[in-house]
Amino acid sequence: MPYLLLTLSAFIWSGNFVLSRAMNATIPPAGFVFWRWLVAICVLCPIVIPRLRKEWPLVRANLKLVCVCGFFGVTLFNFLIYTAMHSTTAINAALVNSAIPVFILMFARLIFGQTVSLRQHAGIALSLAGVATIILQGDLGRIRTLSFNRGDLLVLLAAVAWALYSVALRRYPQGLNPFVFLFSISLSGLLFLVPFYAFEIHSGAVMNANTPTLLSIAYVGILASVVAFTTWNIGLRRVGAHVGGQFIHLMPAFSTMLAVAFLGEQLHLFHIVGIALILTGIVCATFRIAKTA
Incomplete structure (x- = not known):
C-alpha cells in the first residue's frame, strides 16, 4: 500500500x-x-478544524518540525521550481530533479546514520539509468548538447530542499493526524512565502484570473498539494525516506506518458526501455524492505 501511495x-x-x-x-x-x-488550506479546513483543538498540543510540541517542513517542502521547493521553469528546459529540469533520491540518501546518512544496502544502491543505479535513457533519448551523444543555466541551479537547490523535507519526516510525531500536519505545514509555508509574494506584487508581476489560470490553481491546490502531499507523507513514514525517495524517479516516466496522452508526442523505444529500467530499479531498491516487513 505505501508503494502505491x-x-x-x-x-x-x-x-x-x-x-x-x-x-x-x-x-x-x-x-x-x-x-x-x-x-489547499481552504480544502483542508473542514477536515482539520474539528480535530485541531484536540491535536494542537501535539502540533505546538512539534512547531520546529512544522516550520522546517513548511519552509523546505512548501515554500522553498515550490518557489524554486516555479521560478526555474522560466529559464530552463524540460530535459534539464528532469535531469537535475532526478538527483533528489541521491540527496535523500546523503542527508539520511549524515543526519540519522541511515544505512543503505547493496541491493538498494543497485536499484538507485538502475533507476538513474532509466531516467538518463529517457532524457538522452537513448543516445549518449546528446550529453554533448546539454547546457546548464541559472534555472538548472534553481532546480538543483529545489532538489536539496525537497530531500531535506523528506528526511525531516522521520521526526513525524506519532498520533498526529496527517491532514492536521499538512494543514500546519501549509500555513507555515504561506507565512514564509509572504515576503517573496509581496516583492513580486511590488515588482508588477501579477496573475490574470481567467479559466486556464483558475483551473491550474485548482489542480495544484487540490491534487498536487492536498492529495499528493498526504499520500507522499504517509508512504514515506511507512517505508523510510531512503526507500520512498526512489519513487521520484517515476516522474520522468510519467511525464513522458502524459506528453504522449495530452500533447500528441510520439512514444519511442527509448521511452519503453527507460520506464522498464526505472520500474526495475524501484523494485530492486524496495524488495528487501517489503520482504522483511
Missing part, C-alpha cells in the same frame, strides 16, 4: 511539472505557490 504522488506531481512549464508565462512563481497553498 508513493506512485500516486509521483504521478500527480508529474502533471504539476507539465502544468507549471505550460503556465510559466501566465502565473508568476510566488503567486503560483501562494494561491496553490491557499486553496
Whole structure:
C-alpha cells in the first residue's frame, strides 16, 4: 500500500511539472505557490478544524518540525521550481530533479546514520539509468548538447530542499493526524512565502484570473498539494525516506506518458526501455524492505 501511495504522488506531481512549464508565462512563481497553498488550506479546513483543538498540543510540541517542513517542502521547493521553469528546459529540469533520491540518501546518512544496502544502491543505479535513457533519448551523444543555466541551479537547490523535507519526516510525531500536519505545514509555508509574494506584487508581476489560470490553481491546490502531499507523507513514514525517495524517479516516466496522452508526442523505444529500467530499479531498491516487513 505505501508503494502505491508513493506512485500516486509521483504521478500527480508529474502533471504539476507539465502544468507549471505550460503556465510559466501566465502565473508568476510566488503567486503560483501562494494561491496553490491557499486553496489547499481552504480544502483542508473542514477536515482539520474539528480535530485541531484536540491535536494542537501535539502540533505546538512539534512547531520546529512544522516550520522546517513548511519552509523546505512548501515554500522553498515550490518557489524554486516555479521560478526555474522560466529559464530552463524540460530535459534539464528532469535531469537535475532526478538527483533528489541521491540527496535523500546523503542527508539520511549524515543526519540519522541511515544505512543503505547493496541491493538498494543497485536499484538507485538502475533507476538513474532509466531516467538518463529517457532524457538522452537513448543516445549518449546528446550529453554533448546539454547546457546548464541559472534555472538548472534553481532546480538543483529545489532538489536539496525537497530531500531535506523528506528526511525531516522521520521526526513525524506519532498520533498526529496527517491532514492536521499538512494543514500546519501549509500555513507555515504561506507565512514564509509572504515576503517573496509581496516583492513580486511590488515588482508588477501579477496573475490574470481567467479559466486556464483558475483551473491550474485548482489542480495544484487540490491534487498536487492536498492529495499528493498526504499520500507522499504517509508512504514515506511507512517505508523510510531512503526507500520512498526512489519513487521520484517515476516522474520522468510519467511525464513522458502524459506528453504522449495530452500533447500528441510520439512514444519511442527509448521511452519503453527507460520506464522498464526505472520500474526495475524501484523494485530492486524496495524488495528487501517489503520482504522483511
